Amino acid sequence: MGWIPCSGISRANSTTKNKKKVIIINHNSVDQTKPTSEKLRSHSRTSVKAAPKHGGSDNITAQTFTFSELVTAAKNFRAECFLGEGGFGRVYKGYLESTNQVVAIKQLNRNGLQGNREFLVEVLMLSLLHHPNLVNLIGYCADGDQRLLVYEYMPLGSLEDHLYEISPGVKTLDWNTRMKIAAGAAKGLEYLHDKANPPVIYRDLKCSNILLGQGYHPKLSDFGLAKLGPVGDNTHVSTRVMGTYGYCAPEYAMTGQLTLKSDVYSLGVVLLEIITGRRAIDNSKATGEQNLVAWARPLFKDRKKFKLMADPMLQGQYPPRGLYQALAIAAMCVQEQPNLRPVIADVVTALSYLASQKYDPEVQTAQSPRWTPGTPRTKREAKRSSSWI
Secondary structure, three states: OOOEOOOOOOOOOOOOOOOOOEEEOOOOOOOOOOOHHHHHHHHHHHHOOEEOOOOOOEOOOOEEOOHHHHHHHOHHHOHHHEEEEOOOEEEEEEEEOOOOEEEEEEEEOOOOOOOHHHHHHHHHHHHHOOOOOEOOEEEEEOOOOOOEEEEEOOOOOEHHHHHOOOOOOOOOOOHHHHHHHHHHHHHHHHHHHHHEEOOEEOOOOOHHHEEEOHHHOEEEOOOOOOEEOOOOOOOOEEOOOOEOOOOOOHHHHHHOEEOHHHHHHHHHHHHHHHHHOOOOEOOOOOOOOOEHHHHHHHHHOOHHHHHHHOOHHHOOOOOHHHHHHHHHHHHHHOOOOHHHOOOHHHHHHHHHHHHHOOEOOOOOOEOOOOOOOOOOOOHHHHHHHOOOO
């Protein structure tokens, strides 16, 4: 959930002919002279609109809460309700009596890394962007100097909780679940890139920001760093370099030029974490193994070493072909040159295919597929799959 500036790190949008729901976000900057609550009301009335399927416009749908309501919901923010902490602040489990709903309440740390601007961005973004793989914002509080966000409660925590330092009683993720999570996260990113207009660059994709619901259903969370992507003839957005060390695309870290392919790089890092069980940055490892991408790149060149990259926690229970294909996808996503990375729609196609191939450890091999990425079922899939899987 936290983030730090990622400067100093060492080392063309896709189009579709299908009609899609378009989310319209106004480019006007937020008036920094108004109190936060007034800014949100102003945007709700005029600046931020959505274009639903059947026409018309929708205003911000998030509820407003008083600080006292959320204090009651989180039992005065007691330790027993504490869920975690990030750059924004602390997150607590709460209960809203008015709606009989269990929620997650994120309280802004007034001395933390994120401030009013990130708070506003998150409220506005999540009030407009709705998808099964994006966390649902229920409401917010902007009483005085208090800033809180209220989300749906995700009972299984974050992906990070299930990959590293696993708590007693927490089940190790099997191969099928890992591919399901990877595909779901990619679908959430695809919605931001291909359905929003202008497109939205998430900018902070990492394991701690992928939350898990029942059945390990993944949802992207924490949109405080999200930026509107380039439009028209523009190829990138120039912005201050922010994000999390180890996940930032190299060209963004060095130049501040942000593109949709920056998110694709981050997704590649997350996919590597899912496959290997290694952190993006792990200073406890030997020199040369601390940066996950730097460690993986030489291994990508030798297929015989692919099995060395599988998470030991899988205990060898994975389909060899599926492992090779997943690593191939990750390798393409973390290419140093952004133009060599696939568009997110292609990644979704590939990961959805892998997620559909259920591995049965009792049989020792994955079910024999009727088709492979080399023999796609449709011309559209052929175009997407033939060049890089």
